[in-house]
Amino acid sequence: MxxxxxxxxxxxxxxxxxxxxxxxxxxxxxxxxxxxxxxxxxxxxxxxxxxxxxxxxxxxxxxxxxxxxxxxxxxxxxxxxxxxxLHDSAMGSAAKNTAAVSSAMPASRMGLDGIHRAAHAAFNGRDLHEAVRHFRPDTEYTDHARGLTTKGPAEFIDWMQGWIDAFPDATVEEARYIDSGDHCVATFQGRGTNNGPMGNLPPTGHRMDIGMCEVLRFDSSGRIAGGDMYYDTMSIMVQLGHMQPPMTGSV
The missing domain is CATH 3.30.70.100 (Alpha-Beta Plaits)
Incomplete structure (x- = not known):
């Protein structure tokens, strides 16, 4: 019972x-x-x-x-x-679209795309500890554009905070999720205004709007075992005004 x-x-x-x-x-x-x-x-x-x-x-x-x-x-x-x-229970029609409800569910009942979606919603809401709720202590996540690998939830939180420091209004938008059984792929637009320093580069106040692809790997218990992020750093530099657009050729 x-x-x-x-x-x-x-x-x-x-x-x-x-x-x-x-x-x-x-x-x-x-x-x-x-x-x-x-x-x-x-x-x-x-x-x-x-x-x-x-x-x-x-x-x-x-x-x-x-x-x-x-x-x-x-x-x-x-x-x-x-x-x-327990006498009765019910889930409202909006529950599956609510990050707070989704992230509280056991991983086995959310689906990989639900876990992925909830992590992005937590980032957008600046609840960084909630964003790593389904990480394992040994989760490795690689930012391939920067050649940087984080190990464990704490280092990944620092990585997310770096984006927020550079783009205080950074959000994951227009995301699409593909659950493949033990991986989930998300494509989305990373958007934000560069009002903070990005590494050793000063803020420019320009907008970033860049396509990104994130792949999360899951273990048999539905925990995030690893991840990979792919995006184009040159496009970011051009959008922020740190580089000129590359020439496409001349006639």
């Missing part, structure tokens, strides 16, 4: 501690546990709570045997959880 559970950790759990718990669960092979139907974390960044829906008590008890020691090692107690039998 499905049931809902609400957990209020003590002391109050911060967003940083929540990310640590998630990484420890991934390392223990319990990042996407059997029997979990729905997971959400809510509250303020300094006081987070958990609300889950589970398919059965047996799977929940097995998961508890993994997460309780992790919480204890990090200095938290889950306390006595509030548990209730």
């Amino acid at each position: 499905a049931f809902v559970i609400r957990v209020n950790p003590t002391p109050a759990m911060t967003a940083e501690a929540y990310e640590q718990v998630g990484m420890r669960l991934e390392q223990a092979g319990a990042g996407n546990p059997p029997g979990l139907i729905y997971h959400t974390c809510y509250g303020t960044r300094d006081d987070l709570h958990v609300f889950d829906v589970w398919d059965n008590r047996e799977d929940f008890d097995r998961f508890s045997a993994t997460i309780v020691p992790i919480l204890q090692e990090l200095g938290f107690s889950s306390g006595p959880p509030e548990m209730y039998e």
Whole structure:
């Protein structure tokens, strides 16, 4: 029988501690546990709570045997959880298009394109920790245009922040997603105004509007194991006024 559970950790759990718990669960092979139907974390960044829906008590008890020691090692107690039998549930028509709802679902229920879409929505909303929600601790992501590879969620957050520093209004727009089973390909327009320094180049105030292609690789649990980003740096330099357009030939 499905049931809902609400957990209020003590002391109050911060967003940083929540990310640590998630990484420890991934390392223990319990990042996407059997029997979990729905997971959400809510509250303020300094006081987070958990609300889950589970398919059965047996799977929940097995998961508890993994997460309780992790919480204890990090200095938290889950306390006595509030548990209730599930009477009914429904998902509104807008839920699949809402990043906050999509990112709270287990990866196995979102689809690879849903995970990819939610990560882009989190970037657009400047929730960078949410954008790496489905990263593994060892995820490697390569920006091929710059010859740069990030390792792990923290380095990828720094990479995203670099774009935001250079283009404070940067957004992923007109995205299309192709789920191929263990990869998801996204093509989109990266747009933003260059109001901040980009590396050692000063801001120009010009707009960037560049086609990009991102490929994410997933493991069997629906976690992001790796990624690749492709775009044309010369086009960016021309749009920002740092280069003249290349000559196409003369008559």
